[in-house]
Structures are given as C-alpha cells and as structure tokens.
Amino acid sequence: MSVLIYIDTADGHVKKSSLEAISYGAAVAAQLGTTAEGFVAGPVSEDLAALGQYGVTAIHHADDAALAHFDAKMFAKLVADAAGSTGATVVVLSNNVNGKALSPRLSARLKAGLIARAVARPDTSNGFVVRRNGCSGKAYADIKVNSDIKIIALNPNAYAVKTGGAAAAVTKMAVSPGAPSVKVTNTSKASGDVVLTEAEIVVSAGRGMKGPENWGIVEDLAKALHAATACSRPVADAHWRPHNEHVGQTGFAIAPNLYIAIGISGAIQHLAGVNRSKVIVVINKDPEAPFFKAADYGIVGDAFEVVPQMTAAIKKLKGTA
C-alpha cells in the first residue's frame, strides 16, 4: 500500500500544480498511515531528490528522451505500471491540462474510480469520499469511490504547497516506451512570464477599458503584483487582447488567490470561470455592476484613476517604487 503521485513537468521543470499534488498526496499518505512516492517521466533539469521537501520519500524516474513530450496513452501505461510496482492504492495527480488527459485514461485502465477536480482531502470515516467542485464552482459534490484503487485529480490552487520533508530517494526506472501515439510538431507559448492558469494573482480587464491602447495601466498593475493578465470575452473577440487571456465559461477557468477585475460587469458566464478565486476585487464605475455581488473588496470608481493609484501604492508597499 502506498500513495503514488504523478509529477507533471514542462520543459524539464516540475510544474507548480504538481508541487501542490505532492503536498496533497503526502498528506493523504499520512492520513492512511503509509508513504508517498512520486513518478516522473522524461528528462528533468532539476534535482528530483529535493522534491522530498514536499513530502515524498521516493521518486521513480523514467528518464527516457522518448518521454520528453506528454502523450496521454503512453503516460497512462507508465503510471499504471508504476502504480502496480509500488502497490499504490491511491494515485494523485494535478487536474492541470495533462492531468485532465491522463487521469481518465488511468481510471479506465486500472478500473479505478476517479475524482476529478478534487478540492479536499479524503474523508475515510465511511468508505473513501472526496469533495470535488462542479457547476463551474457553483456547487460541490462528495464522491464515494467504490474500487480498490482510487485516483484523485487535484484542482490547481485548491491545496497549499507544504515544505519540511527530507530528501527523497531517487531511482531510475527502466522503461521501453516505444513510439508515441501523438507526435508534437510545434509548441507556442504566450509572451509574458506568468502563466494564466498557474498564476496566484490575476489582473483582468473588460470592455470598460474602452480600447486596446489603454491596457498599459492594466499591465503595470500586473507587473507590480507579478500577476498574469486576463480579459473578458468581448475583449478577446474584438482582438483587443489575445484569446489565451479570455476567462469564463467559454474561456479558461482559473482559481487564483487574488483576482482583480477592472471594468468588467460580472456576467454569469464570466463569473463561471473566475468565481473559485480566493479573493475577488472589483473596480467598476457602476455601483450596480453584478460583479460587486461576487466580490470581497471593491471600489466604485473610474478605472483610469483608480488603477494607476493602486499600482503606485503596491510599489510603495513592496519598496519597489
């Protein structure tokens, strides 16, 4: 019996969402009185033993150049095999983009019940029940897993990273992955150094900005907070901002610690993608804007005046003015 954590990487680096999965998996292992072990596929440029600080005691590394690109079919087989060889009864992974492709395949392969979008630790007082969210964050469900092996896909930003563990024992796993089922021919990343779906702070703006030429104050605020930028759908549809910034029901769903909405009315379809944010700040000149109902803090005022003042105040506080 053990808890196996699939550790997802990009360009040889462990994703932050996977550090959350490790911390969560370690807590689940402690709860079940067992150990947490990690599985990594493909070349990695960082020290895997150091992942022990998040609570894993061992890391199994399938260090094969053929695994440099994620391939759901190939990776599902490898993780399932690793689950078998480590005797895992619980498999934990982040419900990030790769997790969404991998977890259902693993579930079908191992005939193991899947809790996608998990947001809490298991409750084992009556079987094995894990809370997940659904309805775009408007409801939650407690899901009971009836199979011997359980798969938990943890929502990004739902569990805080914890440190304090000792170095992990890293062992190389010999694998013969064969040819990938999907060949990656090109990768394009948006400019800007903070990835929207992984960001802890997101500064988002809507049609209230009047035009793309006014986005400088939004970007300045984002920079001061080391935040990612986002936008409402009409803004992306009008090509004021790139489509990969569009959040909401038809765009990205995000759950940062802080979401600052500037000149966005707060339509239900917009809220569907952002209402899991921990703290929501709304800046809107209309006191009746529906977004204020979903907000924690707000200023009824003109974005063109308020936003630069916010940037200045933050810089002053951080001592970077």
Added chain:
Amino acid sequence: MKILVCISKTPDTTAKIAFTDNNTKFDANGVQWIINPYDEWYALVRAIELKEADASTVIHLITVGAADTEPIIRKALAGGDEAIRVNLDSQDSFQVASQIAAIAKEGGYDLVLAGKETIDYNGASIGGMVAELLDQPFISLATKLDIAGTTATVNREIEGGEETCEASLPLVISCQKGMSEARIPNMRGIMAARTKPLKVVDPVAADALTSVAGFGLPPAKAGVKLVAPDNVDELVRLLHEEAKAF
C-alpha cells in the same frame, strides 16, 4: 470517414442550482436543458465542417441517457446523419464511457469527438476513458482539428500556450473553443432532424466505480467591502494585511 460525436445534456448556464432527496440529487424542477455547449458548438460543428469539405463523411451522434434526453439528441441531429441513444440512467463517468466505447468499437469510427467537459459536471473525463477503452490516442482540449488522409493535425491547450500535434486515425479528441466557426443550425436542418434515424440500444454491463454521497453549495460570500475611490491606499492595505492576498 466516420465520425462519432458525443452529445450530453446540461442545465442552461443560468439555471438555479438546488438539490433534493437529502442533497443527493440535482433538482431538475423548472430547469431548461440544453445541448452541452462544448459538444454542440465545437465537436458537432467541426464534424459538420469536415463533412462539408468531404461529402462522403458520415456523422453519428451518441448520447447515454434515459428517454428524457431524447429532445436534446433530436435537436443535435440537425447536424448529424444518425443518432444512437444508449438507454441508461448512468451513475458515473466510467459507465457512460463504457457505453460509448462499446458503440465506437462496433461502428468502427475513425474519429470520436467529445466536448471539453460538461458544464454541469465539469469532469472532462469521458473522452480519455473512451480512448483508453478503445486503446486509441487521445488529444484533449483541442482548439483546432484538420484531417488529411488518415492523419489528424490538432492544436491542443497547454499551460500558457498551445501545442500542435499529429496522430493517426482512429483517435479520440475532446474539443473546445477555437475548433469551429460559430453557426446556428438552420430551420431546414431542424425539420429534417425529425425524420432522421434515432436508434435506442440497451446498455452493455459496466459497473460504476464511483457514486455521489451528497451535493452542496459553497458558503455564500460575506459581502463586498467597499473602499472609497479616493482611498486606494486603504484597499491595498486591506489586500495585504487582512486578505493576505499578496
């Protein structure tokens, strides 16, 4: 080319969310059901576009559900040639995926298209499960799909960007925004849908791996704390000290 499009029904986005039976069932009272937007706007419309480019393409639709899903699949049929309803009031995603995989295997489809996720359940699970059960490649969260011969070229979402990849048919793809041009089914299509074949088949045996112990609503927000527009420093202080948001 034979395409199977997975169609699910979901409550309209503006539907009120409530539960009955001691919080174990979704309260469907007064709820307006729609075709899951990802299934309709992206998976189905892209299939229609592929058929427009190559008239020999056949589009079949599948839904797993009880008789009450029939109006939804009938509506979607405006864009397909034939529909299959597996008569099962399913308990979990694995049961649904097992039904779709059984139909897909029997029908020998080149492409199975699912939506990115159902907007009520948000599992994003069915496509991957079907692919595994069929032992086929799976490309998730696709934003673009082109077919040339037996090769699919697909763009898919990755954190902070996109990846272009290639795979051989047959395969399973989950679809999202970007896939297709926006369109509304025309009235002729809707009329024709009434007379197109809709087969009802019995489910294959598949155990549910999970069950719902209960539903709930997240605690309501305490209410917004408003700060005066000439006191921006106070907002920043609250965010830093009270909310510990940065």
